[in-house]
Amino acid sequence: MYRRIFFSFGAVLFYLLSAAQFKVQIQIISVPESAVSDIFLAGSFNGWAPADKNFQFEKKADGKYFLDFSLSKGFYEFKITRGGWQQAECKADGSDITNRVLQLVSDTALSISVEGWKDQFSTTARKSTAGRNVRILDTAFFIPQLNRQRRIWIYLPERYYFSSKRYPVLYMHDGQNVFDDLTSYAGEWGVDECLDTLAARAKECIVIGIDNGGHRRLNEYCPYDFSLSGIAANAASGKGEGKEYAEFLVKTLKPFIDKNYRTLPGRKNTFIAGSSMGGLISMYAVLRYPEVFGGAGVFSPAFWIAPAIFNDIQARGKKVKARIYFYAGDLEGESMVSDTEKAYTLSRQYSHIKTVIVIRKEGRHNEARWRKEFPAFYTWMMQ
Numbered sequence: 001m002y003r004r005i006f007f008s009f010g011a012v013l014f015y016l017l018s019a020a021q022f023k024v025q026i027q028i029i030s031v032p033e034s035a036v037s038d039i040f041l042a043g044s045f046n047g048w049a050p051a052d053k054n055f056q057f058e059k060k061a062d063g064k065y066f067l068d069f070s071l072s073k074g075f076y077e078f079k080i081t082r083g084g085w086q087q088a089e090c091k092a093d094g095s096d097i098t099n100r101v102l103q104l105v106s107d108t109a110l111s112i113s114v115e116g117w118k119d120q121f122s123t124t125a126r127k128s129t130a131g132r133n134v135r136i137l138d139t140a141f142f143i144p145q146l147n148r149q150r151r152i153w154i155y156l157p158e159r160y161y162f163s164s165k166r167y168p169v170l171y172m173h174d175g176q177n178v179f180d181d182l183t184s185y186a187g188e189w190g191v192d193e194c195l196d197t198l199a200a201r202a203k204e205c206i207v208i209g210i211d212n213g214g215h216r217r218l219n220e221y222c223p224y225d226f227s228l229s230g231i232a233a234n235a236a237s238g239k240g241e242g243k244e245y246a247e248f249l250v251k252t253l254k255p256f257i258d259k260n261y262r263t264l265p266g267r268k269n270t271f272i273a274g275s276s277m278g279g280l281i282s283m284y285a286v287l288r289y290p291e292v293f294g295g296a297g298v299f300s301p302a303f304w305i306a307p308a309i310f311n312d313i314q315a316r317g318k319k320v321k322a323r324i325y326f327y328a329g330d331l332e333g334e335s336m337v338s339d340t341e342k343a344y345t346l347s348r349q350y351s352h353i354k355t356v357i358v359i360r361k362e363g364r365h366n367e368a369r370w371r372k373e374f375p376a377f378y379t380w381m382m383q
Contacts, residue, residue, distance in 0.1 A: 286322050332363060
């Protein structure tokens with residue numbers, strides 16, 4: 001009797017401590033002279049939204065920027081932006097910086113300096129790294145499901161124009177980061193270089209990169225209405241548009257690609273991949289359209305934003321016959337590995353899939369890490 005009461009009290013105490021909100025103050029003590037007044041904080045606590053007004057800094061009379069907010073105990077990563085990922089902070093020479101880290105166990109105050117902004121280097125220090133097999137398919141491809149336009153990239157294998165062969169297709173989110181460092185906001189995956197290198201020993205593939213919607217990224221890649229208030233006291237709720245975005249991929253973009261390029265249009269040769277929110281929407285797309293997608297790369301998925309995905313795995317999983325590659329890093333936050341392992345376990349239990357899960361102890365939440373993991377994913381997926 002007493003043991004049970006003590007256990008219950010301990011569980012309640014643990015819950016209260018883990019749910020407690022700690023005060024955080026960030027002071028930006030220096031920024032490049034050309035900085036404008038609007039500066040924002042984007043991180044794992046607000047879905048990496050680059051222009052979230054709930055996390056907008058206030059400029060003081062002395063020129064310094066302050067932001068006060070509250071977060072639950074945990075491990076977080078973040079960067080400073082001027083309202084978009086093309087205007088994110090970088091090093092003084094224009095090169096990318098790694099995500100800043102916040103390990104929150106008590107009230108915390110940080111003082112940081114911003115060395116540079118990426119858009120200041122777009123035509124000088126930064127050069128295009130897209131290979132000759134990459135081109136922009138359309139700068140304003142219409143998304144009827146959302147009444148928006150989006151830039152679309154395409155990678156065609158080296159031998160595409162010298163044969164009548166048909167190819168599998170891999171659809172990837174955050175197209176800005178897939179092929180080209182010049183357009184990337186956090187480094188590129190180097191998918192074109194990877195596939196050029198693997199062409200001699202792995203199945204060749206067409207890759208379609210779909211740019212994200214900037215400040216709409218969180219909404220477009222989330223298939224459910226969401227709220228971040230459980231993590232950050234001043235975070236907002238949002239409308240999920242992932243259902244419409246996935247429908248666009250399946251009913252608008254894929255038919256266009258299949259009509260205009262020599263593809264293998266069947267399920268066994270149609271794949272989807274992305275990281276963070278892109279990992280979430282990739283998992284959802286396989287569940288929502290099991291007859292279309294035969295495989296998915298689910299990198300560092302932001303399942304914490306949309307726990308309803310676990311219900312969908314159980315409810316829709318029995319119709320899925322696909323290959324799913326799960327990846328997570330130990331240094332991506334307290335729930336990343338456990339959430340990914342949960343999705344992996346449920347997928348094996350409720351669906352007819354071939355799956356693998358990779359957990360890296362040194363893995364952080366960034367493009368450099370996903371670039372390293374991509375070749376293993378690709379060769380496994382194309383078996």
